[in-house]
Amino acid sequence: MTTATLHAATLRQFSRKKRTTLAVPLVILAYLTYIFVSFDVAGLSERINIDNARTLISDSYSYKTHVAQDNRTGTVAISIEGERKGQYPDGTGPDWVRLGDATMVDLGGGHLITLGPQVSYDIPGYGLVTARPDGTGVNAVFPEGALPEFINASKNRVMIATDAGRFTITRARAEVFKYSYGWELFFFTLDSPYYGMGPIELLGHAFTGEAAAIVQDFWTNKMWRHGDVFWALFETLLMAFLGTFGAAIVALPLAFLAARNFTPLGIFRFAARRMFDFLRGVDGLIWTIVLSRAFGPGPLTGALAILLTDTGTFGKMFSEALENVDDKQIEGITSTGAKPMQRYRFGVFPQVMPVLLSQVLYYLESNTRSATIIGAITGGGIGLLLTQAIATQKDWEEVTYYIVLIILLVMAMDTLSGWLRRKLITGDEGGH
Known part of the structure; x- marks a missing residue:
């Protein structure tokens, strides 16, 4: 094989490799472009709901306490996550709820809700929202002016969502949701004699012969199972x-x-x-x-x-x-x-x-x-x-x-x- 022939063969081989080197990235780019269009990646931003994502993340490390009033009977029930197995005994509740003829719910930061025949929510920086739910509707009264974004109101339903909590009023029910950090009732439920005890107090009970009962209450926890x-x-x-x-x-x-x-x-x-x-x-x-x-x-x-x-x-x-x-x-x-x-x-x-x-x-x-x-x-x-x-x-x-x-x-x-x-x-x- 002459030098000229060898040189020509080498040039052809380099040319072929060059074309291959350019073709492979182009094929990959074309495939990625097809995926981008076919899967509508550009429209992904429109389908993302940031509020739902934020709520989902916050729910993973927090819990809701429900304070619910039956507007027909006036009875008030307080429960963790709205579940019967996490319900406070009658006449009891967390320290931010004051039970009585008119139940007062203090969400903190000046957010005060009153439950009774007439319900109200005093919202700092906005004013007092009142409602008297009955068979005709919620009958809500708001401060003058346009409703803010955190209030969604209709004839039969009013929902107020603030940083302190959420308040929902319908003809049949008025319910307060307050978020708190932690996994409430993870160790013991409200009906357990060990609920609310700290580690030192639990150890004291364990050393006095109650270790088996403590483990049993934890193992049979109705909320976390x-x-x-x-x-x-x-x-x-x-x-x-x-x-x-x-x-x-x-x-x-x-x-x-x-x-x-x-x-x-x-x-x-x-x-x-x-x-x-x-x-x-x-x-x-x-x-x-x-x-x-x-x-x-x-x-x-x-x-x-x-x-x-x-x-x-x-x-x-x-x-x-x-x-x-x-x-x-x-x-x-x-x-x-x-x-x-x-x-x-x-x-x-x-x-x-x-x-x-x-x-x-x-x-x-x-x-x-x-x-x-x-x-x-x-x-x-x-x-x-x-x-x-x-x-x-x-x-x-x-x-x-x-x-x-x-x-x-x-x-x-x-x-x-x-x-x-x-x-x-x-x-x-x-x-x-």
């Missing part, structure tokens, strides 16, 4: 454990059928590999829906869905690990007169076991997260409680509680699987 929540966490972990290790047990013998060096007949290898493709080709959520129709809801259905999906995944990984074993070690074991099972036990498994254990433990950690979503579909585990709390759109602090527990569970499984990998594979308990 700690006992049900931790049982749901156990169900989620059980789904992940049964599904992952069940899949490993099923996939290991089938992997020998798919390994070229252990199954000479191609038809068996083909059948085993296509079965693995089918099992892992169907997503775990699809298996969950199918199995829930066949076996009904429950944690076992979720475990079976994980088992089917991971059997296909493990089968592929295990068969590839078996195909990469060192034949010399097997031949050495065979030369000692070992039987077939002994050759597998001492010649094959020591080589593949670290890879197998590492993958199984990793998938156990991953399936702990997946079991949350699967549980939401099959009706089991913490996923069910999470979707129920989200569906109510009321107690987002409970949603936060469940999410925190899920994160802690995943972190615990990550730590446990890492320790097991060091212990079983490298024999190092300290991680050094």
